[in-house]
Amino acid sequence: MAVTPIYVARPIVPKVDDFIAHLAPALETRRLANGGAISADLELRLSELFRTRYVNLMSNGTVAIEIAAKALNFRKKVITTPFTFAASVGALIWVGLDPILVDIDEEYLTICPDAVSSAIDQEVSGILGVHVYGCPCDVDALDAISKSSKIPVLYDGAHVFDATYNGRPVVGYGAATTMSFHATKQFNTGEGGAVVTSSLEVNSRVSILKNFGIESEDLISQLGINGKMSEINAAFGLANLSALFEERARRTTVSQIYRDNLSEHNRIRIVPLRPGTVGSSGYFAIRLPVESGRPLRDKVYLALRDLGIYSRKYFYPLISDIPSYTAHMSQLTFDLPNAQRAAMEVLALPLHGGISDEDALFIATSVKRAIDD
Amino acid sequence: MAVTPIYVARPIVPKVDDFIAHLAPALETRRLANGGAISADLELRLSELFRTRYVNLMSNGTVAIEIAAKALNFRKKVITTPFTFAASVGALIWVGLDPILVDIDEEYLTICPDAVSSAIDQEVSGILGVHVYGCPCDVDALDAISKSSKIPVLYDGAHVFDATYNGRPVVGYGAATTMSFHATKQFNTGEGGAVVTSSLEVNSRVSILKNFGIESEDLISQLGINGKMSEINAAFGLANLSALFEERARRTTVSQIYRDNLSEHNRIRIVPLRPGTVGSSGYFAIRLPVESGRPLRDKVYLALRDLGIYSRKYFYPLISDIPSYTAHMSQLTFDLPNAQRAAMEVLALPLHGGISDEDALFIATSVKRAIDD
Known part of the structure; x- marks a missing residue:
């Protein structure tokens, strides 16, 4: 923990x-x-x-x-x-x-x-x-x-x-x-x-x-x-x-540790950047499949939380699944298969300047352990 | 000045x-x-x-x-x-x-x-x-x-x-x-x-x-x-x-100087407080009549400005006279004689903790001088 x-x-x-x-x-x-x-x-x-x-x-x-x-x-x-x-x-x-x-x-x-x-x-x-x-x-x-x-x-x-x-x-x-x-x-x-x-x-x-x-x-x-x-x-x-550049360096390192440790796993997909994109250090998002109707993402989210690691189902719920929002819209039906799927699969991992190399490795390992559990 | x-x-x-x-x-x-x-x-x-x-x-x-x-x-x-x-x-x-x-x-x-x-x-x-x-x-x-x-x-x-x-x-x-x-x-x-x-x-x-x-x-x-x-x-x-109470004391003094020097003037009406109201020190507003179709308020406002005293035509313009606002309203006609009149008559005088007794007296005197000019 x-x-x-x-x-x-x-x-x-x-x-x-x-x-x-x-x-x-x-x-x-x-x-x-x-x-x-x-x-x-x-x-x-x-x-x-x-x-x-x-x-x-x-x-x-x-x-x-x-x-x-x-x-x-x-x-x-x-x-x-x-x-x-x-x-x-x-x-x-x-x-x-x-x-x-x-x-x-x-x-x-x-x-x-x-x-x-x-x-x-x-x-x-x-x-x-x-x-x-x-x-x-x-x-x-x-x-x-x-x-x-x-x-x-x-x-x-x-x-x-x-x-x-x-x-x-x-x-x-x-x-x-x-x-x-x-x-x-x-x-x-x-x-x-x-x-x-x-x-x-x-x-x-x-x-x-x-x-x-x-x-x-x-x-x-x-x-x-x-x-x-x-x-x-x-x-x-x-x-x-003034604090921005040091923060960015740390985030880049953490992202790299996640990437090194998660990219080879067969049930993890790292959300990619469009070719030509450089330098973003805002988020690190992975996708975990829905298996037999159960989102692996939710299982990992909870397992991490039990370890004191607060990841985020981001973005979830999908806007089309928020009745208090859709009630104000003229659109009555939604054909959004890719978005529906992403909302059930995506998990944003902790990413900020307060995460040490050890933390990052611990988080990556914990994600894999939760998946394989 | x-x-x-x-x-x-x-x-x-x-x-x-x-x-x-x-x-x-x-x-x-x-x-x-x-x-x-x-x-x-x-x-x-x-x-x-x-x-x-x-x-x-x-x-x-x-x-x-x-x-x-x-x-x-x-x-x-x-x-x-x-x-x-x-x-x-x-x-x-x-x-x-x-x-x-x-x-x-x-x-x-x-x-x-x-x-x-x-x-x-x-x-x-x-x-x-x-x-x-x-x-x-x-x-x-x-x-x-x-x-x-x-x-x-x-x-x-x-x-x-x-x-x-x-x-x-x-x-x-x-x-x-x-x-x-x-x-x-x-x-x-x-x-x-x-x-x-x-x-x-x-x-x-x-x-x-x-x-x-x-x-x-x-x-x-x-x-x-x-x-x-x-x-x-x-x-x-x-x-x-922590700064509030000192500020309020100063404002009360300034208001009193305005009141002592303006209340007897026959063309100035100090906007009154409803009986039972105590302790407000936010604004000091006076009313000046529209004479022969010309708002005395505007004359005083400009005369004060020439002296480096920034009063405020507050509230002016009246909401019903702002086409960019009324365009969004269903109301087509307005029967607002009291509001119309107030919008042409009211002037808010400077009121804050940075006004000395001398400033307040100078402002009051300048208001009266501008009226009588």
Whole structure:
């Protein structure tokens, strides 16, 4: 048994002095919210990292999706994936949109471009793709669909903070990409998120939408809400940037230990990255088969938990299996065999900078032992 | 001219050491979000202050309204006031509700109970009252309407942090009250807010709704979003509680100087507090008449601005005069004479702990000089 519990994620935290050094100007000037020098600095640093023109900080990744969808003029139907965290689809429904769920690629678990094409009708105004476990959607195929249909593609990029695809940060694809900087993500601001885009127009709309639609003191030009990040969270993020690279090195090592110890096992499939993808260190996901109707994944999950190792059935349940969500959707039947299967097979193993080589080996061994038990 | 600009609001900020002392346990345990000891502590401290059973921290005051409206099962029409900040009505529209705007009391500027009664029909499922400048709505009349109609009343309590009415914190009235802890409010967490309620059921629903509707690991029982406050903001708030009482003393003094110097002027009306109200120090609002079709308020606003004194036309524009908002509403005509008038007459003067006696006297004198000019 693990001496102390090993959780699936562990936030990076800054050195206190670093954090205070970044926050001090805001305490001095008492500018704590509604933008400011600290947010501007973090937006600049992130836009350099992402090699995109605009990073627009938000209060969290869910609000980022709500606001990005509005900024891209999504109305009525939005084609998206059922294989995602509740927030992506929930945010669409929350703002009155109607998600249409289509199946995912069997191998990479991202939204299937052919299924997207087939689902397009007159009422579809947007596509929301979700990159998963560091693996990008088939961005080239989706880009082609977007161009020919004139329907913008928004990506949920919460899983691809540091991933590149064909030499370019994954975050840069599509009309816009939303990010989550929640505590459990690779990079965090405690709570937080962003809308990333290269379009001046989209970025301007996002800025107005996240501040109640206020364009100037006497003019409220759009229906908006409060989606702003405080300077306090931005300072926390700036200080956390320093911790990022050490964290990534550790995660890479842990992933390699998992890979070395699990890839040869005949009942384990490591969820692959699309060829051309480099550098993602957000998640390590494996698939375990359903055998005689029983998900081996659930058995391993419980066995690990008994050892104090907290893995995660991620993503489970599938959005199409959540009645409180589907009740708000016009879609009545779901044809999602790949997603259904993935939801029963995938297990995300602990991956963070607090996992030692010994821990990683212990986890890998425990997974195999639980399977063979 | 003021030597340095005087803004309408100035956030309270904690001592750095205080803040870090409150935050340290979260950095140590790396529990930064999804609740935790710091949020729980702040919720307890605020519930003692508000004398209510539950304070449920939120990412901001706008999300608090969205979630409270859902927790109270608001559907279709919600009767509310046009005399409020964009966020109150905007939050309702954002989640697909249909605000019905009724007029306000001529004197206290809060929603008129008779107008509420007249607007009730089969599609009305909720009432959103907004307490303004520390003055509570006519809570007794609204409570009676709620009882007889079985329609719950939600209050936006952003303006009544420390006000009491008939010996009881204003925040405690209604089925629930939303709070904003934005930087510019009397008490702040940078960005933040809360839903305050004495109902266990409402509080439980709020807790689930602010965490994506997740009831337990495998059960998502409701459609929800992310409305959570991070532990970082909660720690900032805990440290700010210490600064609150000194701030309030200063604000009370400044208000008194305004009152002593402005109350006798024949063209100035100080917005009154409903009898029975005590202790509010959030705002100081005056009314200046529209003369020959020209708002004296605007003249004073500009004259003050030229002196480096930033007052605020608050609330202006009226919600019914914002086409980007009314476009989403079913109401086609508005009969709001009291609100229309207030929107052209009200001016909120600077009120915060950074205003000296001399500043306050200078501001009061400048207001009178601008009027008489």
